[in-house]
Amino acid sequence: MNELLDAYTNHRPILHYSVPHGWMNDPNGLIFENGWYHLFYQHYPDGLQFGPMHWGHARSCDLLHWETLPIALYPDKNGVTFSGSVVADTQNTAGFAKDQTTPLVAVYTSHKDVDGQVTQSQSLAFSYDSGYTFEKYAKNPVLGCNLRDFRDPKVIWHEESKQWVMPLAAGRKVMLYGSKNLRDWNYLSTFESKNPTPEGIWECPDLHLIQAEDGSYHWVLLVSVNVPDESCFGIQYFIGNFDGRMFHSETPEQDILMLDFGIDNYAAVTFNGVSDRVILIGWMNCWYYGDRIPASTFRGSMTIPRELKLRHTTSGWRLLQQPVRELFSAFDKIPSYEYKESALLQGPLLIAVQIRAEKETISLENEKAAFVIQTDTVAKTIRVDRSGCGHEELGKSFLATRTGHYFSDQPLQLYILIDVTSVEIFAANGEAVGTFQYFIDKPFTKISTENRNTSYRISQLKSKENYSISNNGRQ
Secondary structure, X not given: OHHHHHHHHHOOOOOOOEOOOEXXXXXXXXXXXXXXXXXXXXXXXXXXXXXXXXXXXXXXXXXXXXXXXXXXXXXXXXXXXXEEEEEEOOOOOOOOOEOXXXXXXXXXXXXXXXXXXXXXXXXXXXXXXXXOOOEEOOOOOOEEOOOOOOEOOOXXXXXXXXXXXXXEEOOOOEEEEEEOOOOOOEEEEEEOOOOOOOOOEEEEEEEEEEEOOXXXXXXXXXXXXXXXXXXXXXXXXXXXXXXXXXXXXXXOOOOOOEOOOOOOOEEEEEOEOOOOOEEEEEEOOOOOOOOOOOOOOEEOEEXXXXXXEEEEEOOXXXXXXXXXXXXXXXXXXXXXXXXXXXEOOOOOEEEEEEEOOOEEEEEEEOOOOEEEEEEEOOOOEEEEEOHHHOOHHHOHHHHOOEEEEOOOOOXXXXXXXEOOOEEEEEEOOXXXXXXXXXXXXXXXXXXXXXXXXXXXXXXXXXXXXXXXXOOOOOO
Protein backbone atom coordinates (compact mmCIF):
# COMPACT_ATOMS: atom_id res chain seq x y z
CA MET A 1 0.00 0.00 0.00
CA ASN A 2 2.82 2.43 0.80
CA GLU A 3 4.35 1.73 -2.59
CA LEU A 4 1.03 2.50 -4.26
CA LEU A 5 0.64 5.79 -2.38
CA ASP A 6 4.22 6.71 -3.29
CA ALA A 7 3.32 6.08 -6.92
CA TYR A 8 0.38 8.49 -6.70
CA THR A 9 2.47 11.09 -4.89
CA ASN A 10 5.14 10.90 -7.61
CA HIS A 11 2.63 10.32 -10.44
CA ARG A 12 4.59 7.23 -11.44
CA PRO A 13 2.59 4.65 -13.49
CA ILE A 14 2.82 1.05 -12.39
CA LEU A 15 1.57 -0.87 -15.41
CA HIS A 16 2.71 1.56 -18.12
CA TYR A 17 6.32 2.15 -19.13
CA SER A 18 7.69 5.43 -17.85
CA VAL A 19 11.18 6.82 -18.21
CA PRO A 20 13.31 6.48 -15.03
CA HIS A 21 14.37 10.13 -15.11
CA GLY A 22 14.27 13.08 -17.47
CA TRP A 23 11.93 13.63 -20.39
CA MET A 24 10.36 11.10 -22.78
CA ASN A 25 8.14 11.44 -25.83
CA ASP A 26 7.69 9.46 -29.09
CA PRO A 27 8.17 5.68 -29.14
CA ASN A 28 10.85 4.76 -31.69
CA GLY A 29 12.31 1.64 -33.24
CA LEU A 30 9.69 -0.82 -32.00
CA ILE A 31 10.85 -4.31 -32.90
CA PHE A 32 10.45 -7.89 -31.70
CA GLU A 33 13.72 -9.79 -31.90
CA ASN A 34 14.96 -13.00 -30.26
CA GLY A 35 12.07 -13.18 -27.82
CA TRP A 36 12.24 -9.53 -26.72
CA TYR A 37 10.05 -6.55 -27.51
CA HIS A 38 12.32 -3.53 -27.84
CA LEU A 39 11.02 -0.04 -27.15
CA PHE A 40 13.28 2.86 -28.06
CA TYR A 41 11.99 6.36 -27.40
CA GLN A 42 12.73 10.07 -27.62
CA HIS A 43 14.58 10.97 -24.45
CA TYR A 44 16.27 13.95 -22.84
CA PRO A 45 18.06 12.60 -19.75
CA ASP A 46 19.11 15.95 -18.29
CA GLY A 47 15.80 17.74 -17.86
CA LEU A 48 12.05 17.46 -17.51
CA GLN A 49 11.18 19.23 -20.75
CA PHE A 50 11.92 18.60 -24.40
CA GLY A 51 15.65 19.03 -25.03
CA PRO A 52 18.47 17.58 -27.16
CA MET A 53 17.02 14.26 -28.15
CA HIS A 54 18.61 10.87 -27.47
CA TRP A 55 17.15 7.41 -27.96
CA GLY A 56 16.25 5.75 -24.69
CA HIS A 57 15.82 1.98 -24.66
CA ALA A 58 13.72 -0.57 -22.78
CA ARG A 59 12.81 -4.18 -23.45
CA SER A 60 10.14 -6.64 -22.36
CA CYS A 61 9.38 -10.30 -22.88
CA ASP A 62 5.63 -9.86 -22.35
CA LEU A 63 4.83 -6.18 -23.15
CA LEU A 64 4.03 -5.55 -19.46
CA HIS A 65 7.25 -5.85 -17.47
CA TRP A 66 9.86 -3.50 -18.88
CA GLU A 67 13.58 -3.39 -18.23
CA THR A 68 15.25 -0.04 -18.85
CA LEU A 69 18.56 -0.35 -20.74
CA PRO A 70 21.33 2.20 -21.35
CA ILE A 71 20.76 5.07 -23.79
CA ALA A 72 21.04 3.69 -27.31
CA LEU A 73 21.74 6.77 -29.47
CA TYR A 74 23.25 10.17 -28.64
CA PRO A 75 23.39 13.47 -30.54
CA ASP A 76 26.38 13.91 -32.86
CA LYS A 77 27.83 16.33 -35.43
CA ASN A 78 24.80 15.77 -37.67
CA GLY A 79 22.41 16.96 -34.98
CA VAL A 80 20.20 15.56 -32.28
CA THR A 81 18.53 12.17 -32.68
CA PHE A 82 14.88 12.50 -33.64
CA SER A 83 12.38 9.69 -34.22
CA GLY A 84 12.88 6.66 -36.42
CA SER A 85 12.61 2.91 -36.67
CA VAL A 86 14.63 -0.28 -36.35
CA VAL A 87 14.69 -3.27 -38.71
CA ALA A 88 16.44 -6.63 -38.62
CA ASP A 89 18.48 -6.81 -41.82
CA THR A 90 18.28 -10.59 -42.13
CA GLN A 91 19.48 -10.60 -45.77
CA ASN A 92 22.38 -8.23 -45.00
CA THR A 93 21.16 -5.82 -47.67
CA ALA A 94 23.14 -2.96 -46.10
CA GLY A 95 26.34 -5.00 -45.79
CA PHE A 96 26.71 -4.34 -42.06
CA ALA A 97 26.63 -8.00 -40.95
CA LYS A 98 29.69 -9.61 -39.43
CA ASP A 99 30.46 -13.03 -37.94
CA GLN A 100 27.09 -14.29 -39.22
CA THR A 101 25.30 -11.90 -36.88
CA THR A 102 22.15 -10.25 -38.22
CA PRO A 103 22.44 -6.56 -37.43
CA LEU A 104 19.64 -4.39 -36.17
CA VAL A 105 19.65 -1.22 -38.26
CA ALA A 106 18.23 2.03 -36.85
CA VAL A 107 17.00 4.57 -39.39
CA TYR A 108 16.44 7.91 -37.69
CA THR A 109 16.19 11.64 -38.30
CA SER A 110 19.20 13.85 -37.64
CA HIS A 111 17.85 17.26 -36.66
CA LYS A 112 20.30 20.14 -36.89
CA ASP A 113 19.59 23.71 -35.86
CA VAL A 114 22.30 26.27 -36.56
CA ASP A 115 21.23 29.80 -35.62
CA GLY A 116 17.63 29.02 -36.47
CA GLN A 117 18.43 27.31 -39.76
CA VAL A 118 16.92 23.84 -39.40
CA THR A 119 17.83 20.85 -41.54
CA GLN A 120 16.44 17.36 -41.14
CA SER A 121 18.01 14.33 -42.77
CA GLN A 122 17.98 10.58 -42.31
CA SER A 123 20.85 8.63 -40.76
CA LEU A 124 21.74 5.02 -39.97
CA ALA A 125 23.20 3.14 -37.03
CA PHE A 126 23.68 -0.61 -36.62
CA SER A 127 23.87 -2.97 -33.68
CA TYR A 128 25.23 -6.49 -33.18
CA ASP A 129 23.95 -6.91 -29.61
CA SER A 130 20.17 -6.45 -29.96
CA GLY A 131 20.28 -2.68 -29.67
CA TYR A 132 22.30 -2.53 -26.47
CA THR A 133 24.95 -0.54 -28.35
CA PHE A 134 24.93 1.04 -31.81
CA GLU A 135 27.61 2.11 -34.24
CA LYS A 136 26.70 5.02 -36.46
CA TYR A 137 27.23 4.76 -40.20
CA ALA A 138 30.32 6.68 -41.28
CA LYS A 139 28.59 8.22 -44.32
CA ASN A 140 25.62 9.70 -42.46
CA PRO A 141 23.29 11.28 -43.38
CA VAL A 142 22.02 8.99 -46.13
CA LEU A 143 19.06 11.12 -47.26
CA GLY A 144 18.24 14.82 -47.18
CA CYS A 145 15.65 16.93 -48.95
CA ASN A 146 16.29 20.57 -48.01
CA LEU A 147 13.04 20.62 -46.07
CA ARG A 148 12.56 21.93 -42.57
CA ASP A 149 10.04 19.17 -41.83
CA PHE A 150 11.39 15.89 -43.17
CA ARG A 151 11.41 13.32 -40.42
CA ASP A 152 10.27 10.23 -38.54
CA PRO A 153 11.18 7.36 -40.90
CA LYS A 154 9.25 4.11 -40.33
CA VAL A 155 11.01 1.52 -42.48
CA ILE A 156 9.40 -1.75 -43.61
CA TRP A 157 10.39 -4.47 -46.06
CA HIS A 158 8.00 -4.71 -49.04
CA GLU A 159 8.26 -8.24 -50.35
CA GLU A 160 6.43 -7.71 -53.64
CA SER A 161 8.82 -4.98 -54.84
CA LYS A 162 11.85 -6.50 -53.03
CA GLN A 163 12.81 -3.23 -51.37
CA TRP A 164 12.81 -1.33 -48.13
CA VAL A 165 10.09 1.31 -48.04
CA MET A 166 10.36 4.42 -45.88
CA PRO A 167 7.49 6.87 -45.29
CA LEU A 168 8.62 10.28 -44.01
CA ALA A 169 6.57 13.14 -42.59
CA ALA A 170 7.02 16.32 -44.64
CA GLY A 171 4.71 19.05 -43.41
CA ARG A 172 1.15 17.92 -44.09
CA LYS A 173 2.12 15.10 -46.42
CA VAL A 174 3.95 11.78 -46.40
CA MET A 175 6.84 11.22 -48.78
CA LEU A 176 7.70 7.61 -49.67
CA TYR A 177 11.19 6.39 -50.48
CA GLY A 178 12.54 3.00 -51.51
CA SER A 179 15.92 1.30 -51.13
CA LYS A 180 17.52 -2.05 -51.88
CA ASN A 181 20.22 -1.62 -49.22
CA LEU A 182 19.07 0.93 -46.58
CA ARG A 183 21.94 3.22 -47.63
CA ASP A 184 20.79 4.52 -51.02
CA TRP A 185 17.24 5.85 -51.21
CA ASN A 186 15.05 6.74 -54.21
CA TYR A 187 11.97 8.92 -54.15
CA LEU A 188 8.80 6.93 -54.85
CA SER A 189 5.77 9.17 -54.36
CA THR A 190 3.95 11.62 -52.09
CA PHE A 191 0.66 11.09 -50.32
CA GLU A 192 -1.47 13.95 -49.08
CA SER A 193 -5.12 14.32 -48.18
CA LYS A 194 -7.33 16.53 -50.31
CA ASN A 195 -9.39 17.32 -47.22
CA PRO A 196 -7.92 20.54 -45.76
CA THR A 197 -8.96 19.56 -42.24
CA PRO A 198 -7.58 18.93 -39.77
CA GLU A 199 -4.88 21.49 -40.40
CA GLY A 200 -1.43 21.38 -38.85
CA ILE A 201 1.51 19.11 -39.54
CA TRP A 202 1.74 15.34 -39.81
CA GLU A 203 4.31 13.39 -37.84
CA CYS A 204 5.38 9.80 -37.24
CA PRO A 205 3.87 8.05 -40.29
CA ASP A 206 3.43 4.28 -40.13
CA LEU A 207 2.53 2.14 -43.15
CA HIS A 208 1.38 -1.38 -42.29
CA LEU A 209 -0.37 -4.28 -44.01
CA ILE A 210 -3.26 -5.61 -41.89
CA GLN A 211 -5.47 -8.64 -42.43
CA ALA A 212 -9.10 -7.71 -41.84
CA GLU A 213 -11.57 -9.84 -39.93
CA ASP A 214 -13.02 -11.10 -43.22
CA GLY A 215 -9.58 -12.35 -44.32
CA SER A 216 -8.84 -9.60 -46.84
CA TYR A 217 -5.64 -7.55 -46.66
CA HIS A 218 -5.42 -3.76 -46.61
CA TRP A 219 -2.69 -1.20 -46.10
CA VAL A 220 -3.14 1.28 -43.28
CA LEU A 221 -1.32 4.60 -43.07
CA LEU A 222 -1.14 6.26 -39.65
CA VAL A 223 -0.12 9.89 -39.16
CA SER A 224 -0.02 11.91 -35.96
CA VAL A 225 -1.77 15.26 -36.30
CA ASN A 226 -0.87 18.34 -34.27
CA VAL A 227 -2.93 21.48 -34.91
CA PRO A 228 -1.46 24.55 -33.14
CA ASP A 229 -4.85 26.09 -32.30
CA GLU A 230 -5.62 22.98 -30.19
CA SER A 231 -8.56 21.99 -32.41
CA CYS A 232 -7.17 18.53 -33.21
CA PHE A 233 -4.47 16.35 -31.73
CA GLY A 234 -4.03 12.63 -32.16
CA ILE A 235 -3.61 9.87 -34.71
CA GLN A 236 -5.42 9.96 -38.04
CA TYR A 237 -5.51 6.95 -40.33
CA PHE A 238 -6.25 6.08 -43.94
CA ILE A 239 -7.19 2.67 -45.36
CA GLY A 240 -6.08 1.76 -48.87
CA ASN A 241 -3.51 -0.13 -50.89
CA PHE A 242 0.19 0.18 -51.61
CA ASP A 243 1.67 -1.01 -54.89
CA GLY A 244 5.36 -0.66 -54.04
CA ARG A 245 5.46 2.95 -55.19
CA MET A 246 2.28 4.77 -54.18
CA PHE A 247 -0.18 4.59 -51.32
CA HIS A 248 -3.74 4.91 -52.65
CA SER A 249 -6.24 5.86 -49.97
CA GLU A 250 -9.71 4.34 -50.20
CA THR A 251 -10.98 6.35 -47.24
CA PRO A 252 -13.55 8.90 -48.46
CA GLU A 253 -12.05 12.38 -48.40
CA GLN A 254 -14.78 13.68 -46.11
CA ASP A 255 -14.05 11.03 -43.47
CA ILE A 256 -11.56 12.04 -40.79
CA LEU A 257 -10.75 8.78 -39.02
CA MET A 258 -9.05 9.15 -35.66
CA LEU A 259 -7.59 6.23 -33.75
CA ASP A 260 -8.39 7.61 -30.30
CA PHE A 261 -11.07 9.99 -29.04
CA GLY A 262 -8.82 11.15 -26.21
CA ILE A 263 -5.80 13.33 -26.90
CA ASP A 264 -3.23 11.50 -24.78
CA ASN A 265 -2.14 9.06 -27.47
CA TYR A 266 0.35 10.47 -29.96
CA ALA A 267 3.17 9.35 -32.25
CA ALA A 268 1.94 5.76 -32.02
CA VAL A 269 3.76 3.25 -34.20
CA THR A 270 3.69 -0.51 -34.73
CA PHE A 271 6.25 -3.18 -33.97
CA ASN A 272 8.40 -4.62 -36.72
CA GLY A 273 9.17 -8.34 -36.46
CA VAL A 274 5.73 -9.48 -35.22
CA SER A 275 4.02 -11.81 -37.69
CA ASP A 276 0.81 -13.00 -35.98
CA ARG A 277 -0.70 -9.67 -34.89
CA VAL A 278 -0.23 -5.90 -35.18
CA ILE A 279 0.94 -4.28 -31.94
CA LEU A 280 1.02 -0.52 -31.40
CA ILE A 281 2.33 1.76 -28.64
CA GLY A 282 1.87 5.53 -28.37
CA TRP A 283 3.27 8.36 -26.27
CA MET A 284 0.70 8.93 -23.54
CA ASN A 285 0.79 12.69 -23.49
CA CYS A 286 -0.15 15.76 -25.52
CA TRP A 287 1.97 18.66 -26.77
CA TYR A 288 -0.72 21.14 -25.67
CA TYR A 289 0.22 20.59 -22.02
CA GLY A 290 2.78 17.78 -22.04
CA ASP A 291 5.65 19.85 -20.68
CA ARG A 292 3.50 21.06 -17.76
CA ILE A 293 2.03 17.85 -16.34
CA PRO A 294 3.07 17.21 -12.71
CA ALA A 295 6.65 15.97 -12.47
CA SER A 296 9.51 15.73 -10.00
CA THR A 297 12.18 13.43 -11.45
CA PHE A 298 10.64 12.31 -14.76
CA ARG A 299 8.03 13.31 -17.31
CA GLY A 300 6.60 10.88 -19.84
CA SER A 301 4.96 7.47 -20.18
CA MET A 302 3.61 5.17 -22.89
CA THR A 303 0.12 3.81 -23.57
CA ILE A 304 -0.62 0.20 -22.82
CA PRO A 305 0.42 -1.83 -25.89
CA ARG A 306 -2.55 -2.50 -28.14
CA GLU A 307 -3.51 -4.95 -30.85
CA LEU A 308 -4.94 -3.45 -34.03
CA LYS A 309 -7.65 -5.13 -36.06
CA LEU A 310 -9.57 -4.05 -39.15
CA ARG A 311 -13.31 -4.43 -39.65
CA HIS A 312 -15.69 -3.47 -42.44
CA THR A 313 -18.71 -1.63 -41.05
CA THR A 314 -21.76 0.09 -42.45
CA SER A 315 -19.64 3.25 -42.47
CA GLY A 316 -16.65 1.64 -44.20
CA TRP A 317 -13.36 0.20 -42.96
CA ARG A 318 -12.46 0.98 -39.36
CA LEU A 319 -9.50 0.15 -37.13
CA LEU A 320 -10.23 -1.49 -33.79
CA GLN A 321 -7.96 -1.53 -30.73
CA GLN A 322 -7.82 -3.79 -27.72
CA PRO A 323 -5.16 -4.14 -25.02
CA VAL A 324 -2.64 -6.84 -25.88
CA ARG A 325 -3.78 -10.29 -24.82
CA GLU A 326 -0.99 -10.46 -22.24
CA LEU A 327 -2.75 -7.79 -20.19
CA PHE A 328 -5.83 -9.90 -19.52
CA SER A 329 -3.78 -12.79 -18.16
CA ALA A 330 -2.07 -10.42 -15.69
CA PHE A 331 -5.33 -9.73 -13.85
CA ASP A 332 -7.31 -11.95 -11.52
CA LYS A 333 -10.65 -12.98 -12.94
CA ILE A 334 -13.48 -12.30 -10.49
CA PRO A 335 -16.60 -14.14 -11.66
CA SER A 336 -19.26 -12.10 -9.83
CA TYR A 337 -20.56 -8.79 -11.15
CA GLU A 338 -21.42 -5.82 -8.95
CA TYR A 339 -23.82 -2.98 -9.63
CA LYS A 340 -24.70 0.56 -8.55
CA GLU A 341 -21.78 1.37 -6.23
CA SER A 342 -18.74 -0.54 -5.06
CA ALA A 343 -15.49 0.12 -3.28
CA LEU A 344 -12.48 -0.17 -5.55
CA LEU A 345 -9.61 -2.53 -4.91
CA GLN A 346 -6.12 -1.09 -4.66
CA GLY A 347 -3.62 -0.97 -7.48
CA PRO A 348 -4.02 -0.94 -11.26
CA LEU A 349 -7.50 -2.19 -12.15
CA LEU A 350 -9.23 -3.63 -15.18
CA ILE A 351 -13.00 -3.10 -15.01
CA ALA A 352 -15.38 -4.79 -17.45
CA VAL A 353 -18.71 -2.96 -17.69
CA GLN A 354 -21.83 -4.35 -19.35
CA ILE A 355 -24.34 -1.58 -20.18
CA ARG A 356 -27.99 -2.33 -20.96
CA ALA A 357 -29.51 1.09 -20.28
CA GLU A 358 -30.05 3.73 -22.96
CA LYS A 359 -27.96 6.21 -20.98
CA GLU A 360 -25.49 5.53 -18.23
CA THR A 361 -23.03 7.49 -16.11
CA ILE A 362 -20.00 5.73 -14.62
CA SER A 363 -18.06 7.64 -12.01
CA LEU A 364 -14.63 6.82 -10.59
CA GLU A 365 -14.18 8.77 -7.37
CA ASN A 366 -12.30 9.51 -4.21
CA GLU A 367 -13.05 12.19 -1.62
CA LYS A 368 -11.55 14.94 -3.81
CA ALA A 369 -11.73 13.80 -7.44
CA ALA A 370 -14.13 12.35 -9.99
CA PHE A 371 -13.54 10.88 -13.45
CA VAL A 372 -16.85 10.56 -15.33
CA ILE A 373 -17.77 8.34 -18.30
CA GLN A 374 -21.21 8.78 -19.92
CA THR A 375 -22.64 6.41 -22.51
CA ASP A 376 -25.58 6.75 -24.88
CA THR A 377 -26.50 3.53 -26.68
CA VAL A 378 -28.97 5.30 -29.00
CA ALA A 379 -26.51 7.95 -30.21
CA LYS A 380 -23.72 5.33 -29.80
CA THR A 381 -21.40 7.70 -27.99
CA ILE A 382 -18.91 7.55 -25.12
CA ARG A 383 -18.34 10.87 -23.36
CA VAL A 384 -15.46 11.43 -20.93
CA ASP A 385 -15.03 14.30 -18.45
CA ARG A 386 -11.82 14.36 -16.39
CA SER A 387 -12.17 17.97 -15.24
CA GLY A 388 -13.20 16.69 -11.81
CA CYS A 389 -9.61 15.53 -11.32
CA GLY A 390 -8.41 19.13 -11.24
CA HIS A 391 -5.33 20.79 -12.75
CA GLU A 392 -7.00 23.77 -14.38
CA GLU A 393 -3.51 25.15 -15.00
CA LEU A 394 -3.07 22.59 -17.80
CA GLY A 395 -5.58 24.52 -19.89
CA LYS A 396 -8.70 24.08 -21.96
CA SER A 397 -7.56 21.02 -23.89
CA PHE A 398 -6.88 19.07 -20.73
CA LEU A 399 -10.21 20.04 -19.16
CA ALA A 400 -12.39 19.62 -22.26
CA THR A 401 -14.94 16.83 -22.47
CA ARG A 402 -14.18 14.30 -25.23
CA THR A 403 -16.66 12.15 -27.16
CA GLY A 404 -16.08 8.91 -29.02
CA HIS A 405 -18.40 7.08 -31.41
CA TYR A 406 -18.98 3.39 -32.01
CA PHE A 407 -21.15 1.62 -34.59
CA SER A 408 -22.01 -1.85 -33.27
CA ASP A 409 -25.63 -2.79 -32.53
CA GLN A 410 -24.57 -5.29 -29.88
CA PRO A 411 -25.01 -4.54 -26.16
CA LEU A 412 -22.30 -2.11 -25.11
CA GLN A 413 -19.34 -3.39 -23.14
CA LEU A 414 -16.44 -1.31 -21.88
CA TYR A 415 -13.03 -2.26 -20.59
CA ILE A 416 -11.68 0.46 -18.31
CA LEU A 417 -7.98 0.18 -17.49
CA ILE A 418 -6.96 2.33 -14.52
CA ASP A 419 -3.34 3.05 -13.63
CA VAL A 420 -1.84 5.70 -11.37
CA THR A 421 -1.97 8.46 -14.00
CA SER A 422 -4.25 7.15 -16.73
CA VAL A 423 -7.65 5.78 -17.64
CA GLU A 424 -7.86 3.95 -20.97
CA ILE A 425 -11.32 3.04 -22.26
CA PHE A 426 -11.93 0.29 -24.83
CA ALA A 427 -15.59 0.29 -25.89
CA ALA A 428 -17.58 -2.01 -28.17
CA ASN A 429 -14.75 -4.46 -28.80
CA GLY A 430 -12.35 -1.64 -29.56
CA GLU A 431 -14.53 0.41 -31.88
CA ALA A 432 -14.20 3.49 -29.65
CA VAL A 433 -11.00 3.91 -27.64
CA GLY A 434 -10.09 6.84 -25.41
CA THR A 435 -6.80 7.53 -23.63
CA PHE A 436 -6.81 10.02 -20.75
CA GLN A 437 -4.22 11.12 -18.23
CA TYR A 438 -5.26 12.35 -14.81
CA PHE A 439 -3.22 13.46 -11.81
CA ILE A 440 -4.49 12.96 -8.27
CA ASP A 441 -2.66 12.27 -5.01
CA LYS A 442 -4.67 9.21 -3.90
CA PRO A 443 -6.33 6.31 -5.74
CA PHE A 444 -9.98 6.25 -6.69
CA THR A 445 -11.87 4.52 -3.88
CA LYS A 446 -15.24 3.74 -5.47
CA ILE A 447 -17.07 3.21 -8.73
CA SER A 448 -20.73 4.06 -9.19
CA THR A 449 -23.34 3.74 -11.93
CA GLU A 450 -26.88 5.11 -12.23
CA ASN A 451 -28.76 2.05 -13.48
CA ARG A 452 -29.31 -1.16 -11.62
CA ASN A 453 -29.14 -3.25 -14.80
CA THR A 454 -25.59 -2.07 -15.52
CA SER A 455 -23.09 -4.60 -14.20
CA TYR A 456 -19.35 -4.58 -13.84
CA ARG A 457 -16.50 -6.84 -12.85
CA ILE A 458 -13.41 -5.45 -11.12
CA SER A 459 -10.12 -7.25 -11.66
CA GLN A 460 -6.85 -6.61 -9.84
CA LEU A 461 -3.27 -7.45 -10.74
CA LYS A 462 -2.60 -11.03 -9.62
CA SER A 463 0.19 -10.22 -7.20
CA LYS A 464 2.14 -7.31 -5.81
CA GLU A 465 5.19 -8.75 -7.50
CA ASN A 466 3.73 -7.31 -10.68
CA TYR A 467 4.13 -3.86 -9.17
CA SER A 468 7.86 -4.13 -8.61
CA ILE A 469 8.54 -5.98 -11.86
CA SER A 470 6.40 -3.56 -13.84
CA ASN A 471 7.99 -0.69 -12.02
CA ASN A 472 9.89 0.26 -15.15
CA GLY A 473 11.94 3.05 -13.79
CA ARG A 474 12.55 3.13 -10.08
CA GLN A 475 16.16 2.11 -9.62
